[in-house]
Amino acid sequence: MEFHPLANLFPLMLERDLDELAADIAEHGQREPIYIYEGKILDGRNRFRACRKLKREPWFEPWPFVGEPRKGESRDRDPLAFVVSMNLRRRHLDESQRALVAAKLASLKKGRPPSQREAPGEEVLENVADLNAPIGAFSIQAPPGVTMPAAARLLNVGRRSITRAREVLVHGDTALVAAVEAGEVSVWDAAKIVRKPKNIQQAALAAVQSGEAKTLAGAVKKLECEALPLDTLSTITDAQGNPLPETYLAIFAARQEFMAIARKLEEDRRAVEELAASPAGFYLRKELQHLSEKFNQIKFVVTHTAPYTVAPGKRNEPKWVTEIVWRTLTDDEKGGSERGVRTVEREDTTRNDAVMG
Numbered sequence: 001m002e003f004h005p006l007a008n009l010f011p012l013m014l015e016r017d018l019d020e021l022a023a024d025i026a027e028h029g030q031r032e033p034i035y036i037y038e039g040k041i042l043d044g045r046n047r048f049r050a051c052r053k054l055k056r057e058p059w060f061e062p063w064p065f066v067g068e069p070r071k072g073e074s075r076d077r078d079p080l081a082f083v084v085s086m087n088l089r090r091r092h093l094d095e096s097q098r099a100l101v102a103a104k105l106a107s108l109k110k111g112r113p114p115s116q117r118e119a120p121g122e123e124v125l126e127n128v129a130d131l132n133a134p135i136g137a138f139s140i141q142a143p144p145g146v147t148m149p150a151a152a153r154l155l156n157v158g159r160r161s162i163t164r165a166r167e168v169l170v171h172g173d174t175a176l177v178a179a180v181e182a183g184e185v186s187v188w189d190a191a192k193i194v195r196k197p198k199n200i201q202q203a204a205l206a207a208v209q210s211g212e213a214k215t216l217a218g219a220v221k222k223l224e225c226e227a228l229p230l231d232t233l234s235t236i237t238d239a240q241g242n243p244l245p246e247t248y249l250a251i252f253a254a255r256q257e258f259m260a261i262a263r264k265l266e267e268d269r270r271a272v273e274e275l276a277a278s279p280a281g282f283y284l285r286k287e288l289q290h291l292s293e294k295f296n297q298i299k300f301v302v303t304h305t306a307p308y309t310v311a312p313g314k315r316n317e318p319k320w321v322t323e324i325v326w327r328t329l330t331d332d333e334k335g336g337s338e339r340g341v342r343t344v345e346r347e348d349t350t351r352n353d354a355v356m357g
Contacts, residue, residue, distance in 0.1 A: 258306030
């Protein structure tokens with residue numbers, strides 16, 4: 001039987017948990033029905049899967065309820081509120097898991113009929129949950145809504161967490177999304193690596209799951225550093241020619257890419273100026289000059305936002321900075337006027353000893 005889209009907002013049980021549920025049903029029977037709405041399973045996907053495992057006929061009930069609900073059953077007559085109520089009361093989802101559910105909910109295109117929708121800028125839900133309530137405290141009296149404020153209130157998570165969850169859903173590898181749904185990694189850690197290639201995401205996740213790395217971001221740093229040729233590692237310096245801590249080698253290796261982009265922008269700018277000065281560009285001279293200025297502005301941004309050097313930072317913790325930031329620092333903040341940068345003596349180690357950060 002097909003699962004209802006609202007039911008799919010929540011992750012399915014892991015296989016080990018499903019086995020435990022199946023064992024419980026085998027011993028005590030199916031204590032709660034599987035609820036059907038619009039011909040699909042609205043609540044009870046895991047009970048359905050467990051019954052299939054046991055080759056047992058499942059117990060189905062229609063939703064909404066006919067007559068008064070039984071003891072312990074929600075009185076909600078809204079399918080979304082019912083699904084949220086049943087799942088959050090039954091399962092212990094952490095903040096990252098709830099943020100992922102909220103992100104899916106906020107992405108739903110189907111809402112209430114136009115006549116029931118709010119005016120622009122008005123929130124879909126009102127008094128759904130106390131924003132000062134502790135994490136994990138939920139309200140179940142909520143109409144279906146698709147706005148981020150609505151989803152945040154319903155699931156009692158912050159909007160920033162939902163934003164990060166959206167990034168993970170859109171750009172994350174399937175395995176990475178599944179790991180957040182399972183509570184194995186946080187949505188904040190996952191969001192830091194979703195712009196990386198899928199193979200890097202997969203390798204970082206494997207490192208965390210195996211215990212080789214504590215965080216996904218740290219695993220990516222190590223992977224990127226290991227990918228650099230050994231002869232390259234020994235030649236990477238900051239813009240001032242100073243040696244770098246192992247942690248920043250991969251970051252500063254990318255500086256060459258920034259500079260290559262800047263050079264290409266300069267070439268294009270010159271080509272535009274030559275076209276503007278030619279007879280062919282006579283009628284577009286003003287537009288081409290404007291375009292040349294834009295190329296110059298973009299080149300400036302690329303050049304000055306590239307990794308420039310490493311400064312001590314607060315609490316004497318080294319931190320890479322751009323040239324624009326570097327120019328605003330005092331001599332003390334730069335780590336002394338003589339060197340202008342705090343460096344860490346590089347050990348003669350293999351790439352596998354790179355700091356994971």
